[in-house]
Amino acid sequence: MTTPPSKIWPKMTGWEEFHFLTDLVLEHSSGDHTSLTLYDQHGGTTRFANNQIVQNVDTRRGSLALTVAFGRRHGTATTTDFTAGAVQETLKRAERIARVSPEDPEYLPPVGPKQYLSLPTNRPETAAAGPTRRLEYAREAVSQCKMENLNSAGTVSSSVTAAGVAANTGLLAYEERTEARFSLTVQADDATGWAAAAHRSIDHLKIQERTLTAIEKAKRGADEPKELEAGRYTVILEPAAVAGLLSGMLWMLDAKSFDKGTSPFVGKLGQRIIDRRLTLRNQPDHADLLGFGFTSDGLPVTESAWIEGGVLKQLMYDRFTARQHGIEPIATLESPCLSGERPAGARVSDLIRTTQRGILVTNFWYIRAVNPTDLTMTGMTRDGTFLVENGEIVTAVRNFRFHESPLRAFNQIDAFTTPAEAVTSETGKLLVPAMRVHNFNFSSVTRF
Amino acid sequence: MSAGTGYTEYDFGCLFFKTSYGMNTPQWDELAELALMRLRGAGVEYGDVRVMDSATQTIRGEDRRIAKIREGSDRGIGIRVLYRGAWGFAASSILSLEEIPRIADQAVEIAKGSASLAIEKVHLAHEPVHRDSIVTAHRVDPFTVPLEGKTDLLLEIMDYVHRQPGIVRSVASLWAQRDRKLFVSTEGSHIDYDLLAVQGDFSATGLHDGRFAARSFTTPHLRTGYELITGTNFLAEAPRVAAQAMEKVRAPVIEPGRYDLVLDPEHLSLTMHESCGHPSELDRALGYEANYAGTSFLTPDQRGSFRYGSGHVNLVADNTEPETLAATGYDDDGVACQKWDIVRDGVFVGYCTNREVAPKINEGRSRGSNRADSWSSVPIVRIANIGLEPGDVTLEELLSDVKCGLYIEGHGSYSIDQRRYNFQFGGDAFWLIENGRRTHMVRDVIYHGITPEFWNSCDGVADRSHRRRYGFITCGKGQPGQSGWMTHAASHARFRRVDVIQGQVPT
Numbered sequence: 001m002t003t004p005p006s007k008i009w010p011k012m013t014g015w016e017e018f019h020f021l022t023d024l025v026l027e028h029s030s031g032d033h034t035s036l037t038l039y040d041q042h043g044g045t046t047r048f049a050n051n052q053i054v055q056n057v058d059t060r061r062g063s064l065a066l067t068v069a070f071g072r073r074h075g076t077a078t079t080t081d082f083t084a085g086a087v088q089e090t091l092k093r094a095e096r097i098a099r100v101s102p103e104d105p106e107y108l109p110p111v112g113p114k115q116y117l118s119l120p121t122n123r124p125e126t127a128a129a130g131p132t133r134r135l136e137y138a139r140e141a142v143s144q145c146k147m148e149n150l151n152s153a154g155t156v157s158s159s160v161t162a163a164g165v166a167a168n169t170g171l172l173a174y175e176e177r178t179e180a181r182f183s184l185t186v187q188a189d190d191a192t193g194w195a196a197a198a199h200r201s202i203d204h205l206k207i208q209e210r211t212l213t214a215i216e217k218a219k220r221g222a223d224e225p226k227e228l229e230a231g232r233y234t235v236i237l238e239p240a241a242v243a244g245l246l247s248g249m250l251w252m253l254d255a256k257s258f259d260k261g262t263s264p265f266v267g268k269l270g271q272r273i274i275d276r277r278l279t280l281r282n283q284p285d286h287a288d289l290l291g292f293g294f295t296s297d298g299l300p301v302t303e304s305a306w307i308e309g310g311v312l313k314q315l316m317y318d319r320f321t322a323r324q325h326g327i328e329p330i331a332t333l334e335s336p337c338l339s340g341e342r343p344a345g346a347r348v349s350d351l352i353r354t355t356q357r358g359i360l361v362t363n364f365w366y367i368r369a370v371n372p373t374d375l376t377m378t379g380m381t382r383d384g385t386f387l388v389e390n391g392e393i394v395t396a397v398r399n400f401r402f403h404e405s406p407l408r409a410f411n412q413i414d415a416f417t418t419p420a421e422a423v424t425s426e427t428g429k430l431l432v433p434a435m436r437v438h439n440f441n442f443s444s445v446t447r448f
Numbered sequence: 449m450s451a452g453t454g455y456t457e458y459d460f461g462c463l464f465f466k467t468s469y470g471m472n473t474p475q476w477d478e479l480a481e482l483a484l485m486r487l488r489g490a491g492v493e494y495g496d497v498r499v500m501d502s503a504t505q506t507i508r509g510e511d512r513r514i515a516k517i518r519e520g521s522d523r524g525i526g527i528r529v530l531y532r533g534a535w536g537f538a539a540s541s542i543l544s545l546e547e548i549p550r551i552a553d554q555a556v557e558i559a560k561g562s563a564s565l566a567i568e569k570v571h572l573a574h575e576p577v578h579r580d581s582i583v584t585a586h587r588v589d590p591f592t593v594p595l596e597g598k599t600d601l602l603l604e605i606m607d608y609v610h611r612q613p614g615i616v617r618s619v620a621s622l623w624a625q626r627d628r629k630l631f632v633s634t635e636g637s638h639i640d641y642d643l644l645a646v647q648g649d650f651s652a653t654g655l656h657d658g659r660f661a662a663r664s665f666t667t668p669h670l671r672t673g674y675e676l677i678t679g680t681n682f683l684a685e686a687p688r689v690a691a692q693a694m695e696k697v698r699a700p701v702i703e704p705g706r707y708d709l710v711l712d713p714e715h716l717s718l719t720m721h722e723s724c725g726h727p728s729e730l731d732r733a734l735g736y737e738a739n740y741a742g743t744s745f746l747t748p749d750q751r752g753s754f755r756y757g758s759g760h761v762n763l764v765a766d767n768t769e770p771e772t773l774a775a776t777g778y779d780d781d782g783v784a785c786q787k788w789d790i791v792r793d794g795v796f797v798g799y800c801t802n803r804e805v806a807p808k809i810n811e812g813r814s815r816g817s818n819r820a821d822s823w824s825s826v827p828i829v830r831i832a833n834i835g836l837e838p839g840d841v842t843l844e845e846l847l848s849d850v851k852c853g854l855y856i857e858g859h860g861s862y863s864i865d866q867r868r869y870n871f872q873f874g875g876d877a878f879w880l881i882e883n884g885r886r887t888h889m890v891r892d893v894i895y896h897g898i899t900p901e902f903w904n905s906c907d908g909v910a911d912r913s914h915r916r917r918y919g920f921i922t923c924g925k926g927q928p929g930q931s932g933w934m935t936h937a938a939s940h941a942r943f944r945r946v947d948v949i950q951g952q953v954p955t
Contacts, residue, residue: 044558047927049736053562057537057928058554059824061524078520080541090521097517100595102603104513131554135561142565153738155927183927185739192738260511260616262653262660365742366863370874370894371951373659378872378894380865401863401870401896405953425740443949444896446870447745 012162013040013062013082015174021064022166025087030095031068035110035167037296038174039063043159046134051142051152058131067110068094072103106320110167116175116293116300119285123201126178127160133202134158141184141211148215154184158202165298173294180205183425185383186218190448191225191396193217194363194383196240198423200290217362217384221396226387227445228397234358234414235440236351236388239422239432241381244364245406246280246338247427248377252369253306253333255315255322264375264407265312272310274410277340280307282333283431288421289335290429304331307338337419337431344415348434351415353391355436360386360393364402367426375405380446403443412438479548480632483527486552487634492559494530494572496633496782499543500823502625505591509602509620509650512610517595524823527555533569534562539824572803573814575783577636582777584644585770586673590624593674598622602650605682609652612690614697616660620650622677623669629823637782645669645773645933646676647919650686654693661891663693664858664876666714668935669919670771692889696877699889701952706945708853708881709895710846713916715875716836717936718859721920723899724756724763725831725936727868728790729817729925730799732829734808741925742866745899746796748809756796757903760839760941763791765800765832767816772833772935773919774819780827783816790834794904800832821930828926835917835937839909846908846942853881854893854948861894861951872896874951892951902943910939 013021018038026034044058064087065078075097079090137156145152157180164174180202186193194217195210237245257263265273284291284301294300297319306314314331322330344350352360362384370376381399388394419431476499487495501523508516525548526539536559538551602620609618629641649666665685670676711719726732727744735743746754757763767774767785778784781803790798801811802818820827847855858876865871878893879886915937923932 045928046561047739048565049738050567050734052567053534053565054736055537055826055828055927056535056558056562057539057826058558059526059539060551061539061541061824063522063541074517076516076518078518078522080521080523081543082541086521093519097519097595100599101517102514102599104515106513106515131558131561135565139565151735151738153735155739157928183739187735187738194739257617261655262617266658365866368861368863370861370872371892371953373661374952376951376953378861378863380863380870382866399865399870401865401872403872403894403949403953408953441953444870444872444947446865446867447898448867448869 012042012160013038014162018164018174022172025066025091026168028088029068029091031070031098033069033109033168035067036165037065038162038164040162041159043157044131044134045155045157046131046138047155048138048142049153051146053138056131064090066091066094068098069107070098072105072107073098073101074104074107075101108319108323110169110171111298113170113172114298114300116173117284119291119293121178121200121292122176123178126158126180126200126202129158129180129202137182137205137207140207144208144211145186145215150215150218151187152184155181157181165294165296167298171298173298175293177292179290182207182210184211184214186214188218188222191218191221192383193221196423197421198290198429199288220386220393221384223396225396225398228387230400230442230444232439232441234355234436234438236348236355236358236360237435237437238348238362239420239434240363240424241361242432242435243422243427243430244367244379244424245409246430246432248367248369249375249406250333250336252372252375253316255317258315259321264373269312269315271312273312273407274307274310275413276310277342278307278310278338279340280336280338281305282331282335283337284335286335286337286431289337289431291335295332299330299332301332301334302329306333338433339419340416340433343418343433346418348417350417351434351436352388352393355388355391358388358436359397360388363424370403375407376403377405378403398448399446400442401444401446402441404441409437409440414438476630479525479543480630482545482548483552484632484634486549487529487556490556492529492531492556492634494634496528496631497525498629498631498780498823499525500627500629502627502822503591504625507598507602507622509606511617512603512606514599514602522822526823527552528826529555529559530570531556531559532563534559534566535570536562537826570804571807573806573812575781575803575814578778578782578784579638580777582639582641582643584642584671586644588674590644590646590674591626601682605650605686608683608686609650609690612652612687612694614654614656614694615652615690616655617653618650622648631780631782633782639778639782641776643671643776644673645671646674648677648680648682650682652690652693654697656694656697659697661693661697663689663696665689668917669773669921671773671775672771692877695889696891699891701950702878702890702893702948704949707948708850709943709946710850710853710855710881711941711943712857713914713938713940714858714918715856716938716941717918718862719873720763720834720836720936720938721831722862722864723868723871723902724790725834728800729829729831730801730805730809733799734805737925740927745867745869750796752797754796755794755904756791756900757794758906759794760906760909761791761794761903762837763834764837765790765834767832769833772917773933774833774935779816779818780820781814781818783814783818785816788815800829802829805829819932821932825930828930830932831923831934833935836909836939836941838912838915838939840911841908843910843914843940846910846940847881847886848884850881851883855879855881855886856893869898871899893948894951895946895948897946902946905944905946906941907944908942912939914939
C-alpha cells in the first residue's frame with residue numbers, strides 16, 4: 001500500500017507514446033482524414049456507508065477512438081486494447097464503417113494545429129495518491145462522524161488521466177489531468193447533512209472542514225422536521241442548489257436547437273435573461289475550477305463571456321453550426337463562474353442574517369426538465385432544508401419538490417454572495433454565489 | 449475464448465508498447481486461473497474474476513442525416529476479493545500475464561485497507577458452484593447485418609417523419625451490444641457468457657406557435673437478435689408518430705385537478721422502475737447508497753406487512769424470463785437468476801438482493817440481483833426485471849369506467865425523492881378521457897404523488913393480452929456511477945384521483 005503508483009501500475013500513455021501512436025495510425029490509414037482521441041485513466045474510489053468501507057476500487061482503463069473519413073463519409077471505432085494488432089483492427093473497422101456510411105452533409109475535417117492554454121491540470125500530489133490516501137481521508141471523515149455518534153456515507157476518489165487528440169491535419173494535443181473528489185452524507189436519525197468537493201489537487205479537498213459542515217447540517221435537522229405547506233417561498237439557495245438550477249439552464253444553450261426553433265432561448269440571444277447584476281464567464285485558468293486545455297474535438301478552450309449584466313451573449317456551437325454562422329473561435333463552457341455586482345457578503349450566513357422568513361436549501365436532487373419551451377424544471381430539496389425566521393435558522397422542514405424555471409427564479413433574486421465552489425452529484429464543478437430568491441415555487445412536500 | 453487478434457503487430461518502436469503490450473494476448477481461462485491462483489495464495493476468503501469484452505454498435509441519425517456510426521470494443525478484467533471480511537477490487541484494460549498478478553495483489557491490498565475500517569465483517573450467502581455457458585438465443589446476429597441496410601432504414605424513417613408539415617427535427621437510432629464474459633470464483637464457479645441486446649427508436653419534434661414538442665417510438669431493449677428490428681414496422685409507425693407530435697404541440701394545455709389515470713405499459717415501466725424498483729433494492733434500504741442514489745421507504749421491518757398498493761397490485765421480479773435484460777442466467781455474484789415476489793396482493797414482501805446483503809435480513813440465499821456494468825465496475829445490487837402482473841379486464845373496460853381522466857403513453861419528465869416517496873412524472877403523449885372514451889390530446893401534463901398512496905389508488909390492471917416489456921440500460925446508481933440493465937413488463941393499469949398539474953411555471 002505504500003508503494004508509489006508508478007511501481008504498481010504500468011505507466012500512463014505519455015506524450016511520446018501518444019505521438020508514436022499517432023504517427024503510426026496516420027501512416028497506416030487510407031482515409032482522407034483520420035483522427036485519434038486518447039483517454040487513459042487510472043483512478044479509484046473508496047466508498048463508505050454506515051461508518052465502514054463498502055466498496056474500494058482501483059481501475060486502469062485506456063481507451064482510444066479512431067475516426068476515419070473518406071470525403072464526407074465517416075466512421076468511428078474504439079478500443080481499450082492498445083496492443084498493436086488491436087489498434088490495427090480498430091483502424092480497419094473505422095475505415096470499413098466510413099466506406100459504407102452515407103455522406104454526412106454536416107461533416108467537417110478535423111481541426112488543424114492549434115495553440116492551447118498551458119494549464120496546471122496535472123497535480124503530482126493527486127497523481128501520486130492511491131488507495132492509501134483515499135482510505136486515510138475516508139477514515140478522517142468517518143472518525144469525525146463516529147465521535148459525534150452519527151452515521152456517515154460518502155466517497156473519496158482520485159484519478160489521473162492522459163488525454164490526447166490528434167489528426168492528419170497536423171492537430172496534436174496532449175494533456176495530463178488529475179482530479180480528486182470527496183462527498184459525504186451524514187445521517188442523524190432521520191436527518192441528513194451533506195458536503196462535497198472536487199479539485200485538481202487532492203490537498204484541496206478540505207476533508208475536515210467539509211465533514212464538519214455536513215455534521216452541522218445533520219445535527220440541525222435531527223429534531224422532527226416541521227411540515228410546511230407547498231407554495232411560493234423566499235428561498236436561500238446555497239451554491240450547490242444554485243449550481244443545479246444553473247446547470248439545467250446551461251445544458252439548453254445548444255445553438256443548433258436555437259436555429260431550429262427548439263430552444264427555450266429562441267428570441268433571447270442579446271436579451272436580458274437573468275438578473276442584470278449577474279455575469280457568467282468561462283474561466284479555464286481559475287485554480288478552483290476543473291479547466292483543461294482542449295476539447296475532444298481539439299478546440300482550444302478560452303476565457304469567454306456567456307452572460308453579461310444578465311444579457312445572454314453566447315450559445316454552445318458545434319463546429320458545423322459555428323461555421324454556418326461564421327463563428328471563430330468557438331467559445332467553450334467547461335469552467336463556469338457566475339458572479340455578480342455588489343454581493344451581500346461571502347457566506348450563506350450573510351444572507352440568512354438578513355432574511356425575515358425563508359427556506360434555506362442546501363442542495364437539489366433529481367433535477368429534470370419538465371417543459372423545454374419555458375425551461376420549467378423539477379427536483380427535490382435534499383440533505384438540509386430549514387426554515388429561517390428573523391435572521392436565524394429556527395427548524396428543519398420536510399423536503400419540498402420545486403416546479404420552477406431558472407429563467408424565472410434568476411430574475412427574482414434579492415441578494416447574493418460572492419461565488420463559491422459548488423459540485424453536486426448532478427453537476428460538474430462551478431463557481432456560483434448563494435442566492436436569496438423570492439416567490440420560488442414549491443409544488444409539493446414529501447414525508448421527511 | 450480467445451482474446452488474441454491474430455493481426456501482424458506494428459513496430460511502435462517505443463519501450464512502452466514493446467514491454468507492456470507487445471506480446472501475444474493470452475487466453476482468458478489462462479488469465480483467470482492465474483488471478484485465482486494469486487488470490488488463493490494470498491489467503492482470501494473469497495475472490496472472483498470477470499474477464500469481459502463488450503462490443504457496441506451505435507448508429508444515430510439526426511434531421512435526415514447519419515450523424516454517427518460508432519463501434520466500440522471495451523475489454524478488460526476485474527478482480528474482486530473478500531479479505532478479513534472486507535472488499536477490495538482492482539481492474540485493468542491491460543490483459544497480460546504481467547498485469548494480472550499486479551491487479552490481483554492490488555485488490556488484496558485494497559481489501560486489507562478496507563478491513564482496517566470495518567465494523568461488521570461481510571459474510572456471503574451460500575450459493576452452489578455453477579459451471580455453465582450462457583448464450584443469447586437469436587436468429588440474426590446484429591453485428592453481421594450490413595451497415596448500409598441499417599443506415600438506409602434510419603434515413604427512410606426520418607424522411608417519413610419530415611413529410612409531416614410542422615416537423616422540424618428528427619432523431620432515429622439503432623443500437624446493439626454483445627458482451628462476452630468469463631466469470632470464475634475461488635469457490636469453483638466457471639460461467640462464460642455470450643450475450644446480445646438490441647434496440648431501435650426514433651422521435652419527431654414539431655413546432656407550433658413558438659412551442660415545440662416531441663413524440664417518440666421505441667422497440668424494447670431485448671436480449672435477442674436483429675430480428676427485433678426487422679420484425680418492427682418502423683415505416684408504418686413513422687407517419688403516426690409525426691402526426692401525433694403535431695397534434696401534441698397544438699393540443700390544449702391540461703386543466704390542473706384530480707384525474708383518473710390509465711397508464712400504458714411503456715409509461716408504467718418507468719413508474720414501476722422509480723417507485724417500486726429502486727425502493728426494493730436492499731442495499732439502499734440498508735444505507736449503502738445514502739450518499740448518492742438514496743435510501744428507501746421500504747425498510748426491512750416492513751417486509752411482509754406494509755401495504756404498498758391495492759389488492760390489484762402484484763409486482764413480481766423475474767430474472768428468468770427469456771429475452772429480458774436481467775435474465776443472464778447468473779448474476780455477477782455467480783448466483784443463478786430467479787423469480788420472486790416484491791409485492792403480493794398489495795403487500796410488500798421481497799427485496800432485490802446480493803450475496804452480501806441477503807444474510808442481513810436473514811435470507812439464506814441471494815436473489816441473484818448483483819450486477820456490474822462492465823469489467824471495470826464492482827457489482828452492486830440492481831433492480832430485477834420487475835413487472836406488474838396482469839389483471840383480468842380489457843383496456844376498453846378500464847377506460848369505460850372513467851368519467852374524467854387521462855390516458856398516458858410513453859416516457860416524459862421524471863423525478864423522485866431519495867427515499868422514493870414523492871414522485872413526479874410526465875409522459876410522451878396524453879389524451880383526455882371523457883365518459884369512457886379517449887377524446888383528444890392535451891399537453892403539459894404532469895402528475896405527482898406519494899408512492900404508496902399512488903399504488904393504493906390502482907383499481908384495475910388489464911389482462912395478459914395487453915402485456916408489453918420495456919427495458920432500461922441507463923439506470924444510474926453507485927459511485928463511481930454505473931448503468932444498470934433491466935426489463936419492466938406491464939399491462940395497462942388504472943389509478944383513481946391522481947393530482948395533475950401543468951408542466952409549465954405557474955404565473
